[in-house]
Amino acid sequence: MEPLQGERAREQARQLNSAPRRRTALIVDDCATLHAMMRDVLEPEYDCESVTSAEEAISVASRQTPDVIISDVVMEGTDGFELCRRIRADRRLHEIPLILLTSNPDPDGRATGLEEGADDYLSKPFRPRELLARVRSLVRLREARQEVLRQNRALERAHEELLTAQRQLLDAERLATLGMLATGLAHEINNPLAVVWAGFEQINESIRPEMALAPPKPEETAEIDEIRGEVRSGLERIRGIAQKLALLAAPEDNRRAPVSVHAEIDRAVAIARARLEQVELKRRFEGPQAIQAVPGYLTQILAQVLINAADAVALVRHPRIEIRTRRAEDGIEIVVEDNGVGISAEVVPQIFDPFFTTKAAGQGSGLGLAICQRLIQRLGGSAHVASQVGRGTQFRLWVPLEPPGVDKALRPRR
Ligand SMILES: Nc1ncnc2c1ncn2[C@@H]1O[C@H](COP(=O)(O)OP(=O)(O)O)[C@@H](O)[C@H]1O
Numbered sequence: 001m002e003p004l005q006g007e008r009a010r011e012q013a014r015q016l017n018s019a020p021r022r023r024t025a026l027i028v029d030d031c032a033t034l035h036a037m038m039r040d041v042l043e044p045e046y047d048c049e050s051v052t053s054a055e056e057a058i059s060v061a062s063r064q065t066p067d068v069i070i071s072d073v074v075m076e077g078t079d080g081f082e083l084c085r086r087i088r089a090d091r092r093l094h095e096i097p098l099i100l101l102t103s104n105p106d107p108d109g110r111a112t113g114l115e116e117g118a119d120d121y122l123s124k125p126f127r128p129r130e131l132l133a134r135v136r137s138l139v140r141l142r143e144a145r146q147e148v149l150r151q152n153r154a155l156e157r158a159h160e161e162l163l164t165a166q167r168q169l170l171d172a173e174r175l176a177t178l179g180m181l182a183t184g185l186a187h188e189i190n191n192p193l194a195v196v197w198a199g200f201e202q203i204n205e206s207i208r209p210e211m212a213l214a215p216p217k218p219e220e221t222a223e224i225d226e227i228r229g230e231v232r233s234g235l236e237r238i239r240g241i242a243q244k245l246a247l248l249a250a251p252e253d254n255r256r257a258p259v260s261v262h263a264e265i266d267r268a269v270a271i272a273r274a275r276l277e278q279v280e281l282k283r284r285f286e287g288p289q290a291i292q293a294v295p296g297y298l299t300q301i302l303a304q305v306l307i308n309a310a311d312a313v314a315l316v317r318h319p320r321i322e323i324r325t326r327r328a329e330d331g332i333e334i335v336v337e338d339n340g341v342g343i344s345a346e347v348v349p350q351i352f353d354p355f356f357t358t359k360a361a362g363q364g365s366g367l368g369l370a371i372c373q374r375l376i377q378r379l380g381g382s383a384h385v386a387s388q389v390g391r392g393t394q395f396r397l398w399v400p401l402e403p404p405g406v407d408k409a410l411r412p413r414r
Pocket residue numbers: 304308309312338340341342343351352356357358359363364365366367368369370393
């Protein structure tokens with residue numbers, strides 16, 4: 001039996017808690033007859049407290065925070081207008097609805113009352129239904145306002161929480177990127193470092209004290225030269241990775257100058273020349289000659305794309321690469337197309353990731369396209385790739401004629 005009773009008691013308590021609270025009304029009038037008349041009207045719905053002066057009203061209101069105050073205007077001592085002013089000036093009470101009630105025939109009284117902050121102004125003798133209706137309406141209005149404020153605060157809290165969550169996500173993403181960078185970097189540098197280290201040990205071992213007396217044998221010299229070559233290539237790889245990383249992390253460059261697209265393409269071809277010896281290279285320039293950009297960015301971007309294209313066509317019977325430019329919207333489109341091995345669809349989404357490479361250790365660092373992506377974004381442009389395995393790849397770069405955010409006042413006159 002006991003648990004059931006306990007359950008019932010809890011249910012009763014729950015109902016009690018959720019039962020609507022009775023509102024309270026504070027009546028302020030120096031005439032006791034009026035107290036009784038107003039209580040008759042209000043008491044069926046409101047718990048009424050009545051006082052005979054504004055001073056008393058302030059002290060009761062401070063203690064009980066009524067839901068509505070109905071006050072006479074003309075009273076001994078502090079009058080209704082002053083009560084109104086003081087209630088509105090009090091941070092804890094200023095939201096309580098206040099109705100002024102007066103028998104004063106002064107035609108300006110209504111305006112004064114409303115100016116002092118009263119929510120309504122009724123004349124005596126009052127009509128009971130009207131008084132009740134006004135009290136109800138003001139109380140409802142205030143409660144609706146409080147509800148809106150509550151919801152606003154809840155929304156603000158939710159918004160704050162969302163912002164915090166977003167910041168945490170960004171931090172996590174940054175950490176993940178950093179982790180990926182660190183892992184890739186460790187892996188990339190470890191391979192050439194192992195070569196350098198092994199070579200260093202071997203050279204150390206092969207340098208014997210007798211060498212000072214007798215010159216090394218020719219086969220020993222050849223071996224040392226071979227090891228030296230390996231050490232040098234290992235060191236060059238480490239230097240290359242460090243340079244590319246520096247490029248990737250380089251601070252934003254806000255220099256803008258007229259840049260000759262064709263000259264930058266030529267410089268990129270010159271950088272990749274060693275790998276393009278066997279390749280039939282075509283150029284078709286139909287786009288604008290010059291754009292506003294950071295000088296050198298296009299060269300770096302195109303050099304990476306061309307080196308990749310050269311790698312892709314390395315084993316093809318008739319290797320071909322074509323570079324085309326054309327005007328596209330407010331920019332220039334530069335297409336680099338090869339007839340190489342192509343990229344499989346599942347790999348395409350990863351090719352711009354730092355350290356992503358399909359090339360053998362020592363062949364690719366996986367930083368080329370990550371650098372391209374970074375630089376092209378800084379130019380306000382974009383890069384797209386279309387590829388078919390076994391047929392070839394097309395890199396489409398788009399760069400605006402003028403980067404976004406160029407201050408027109410600083411732009412050189414044409
Ligand atoms: N033109 C291309 N043809 C085929 N595959 C390409 C081409 N360009 C890029 N890729 C693929 O994208 C990968 C990433 O390129 P990149 O960032 O330059 O690094 P890396 O050249 O050092 O591997 C390459 O390993 C390769 O798999």
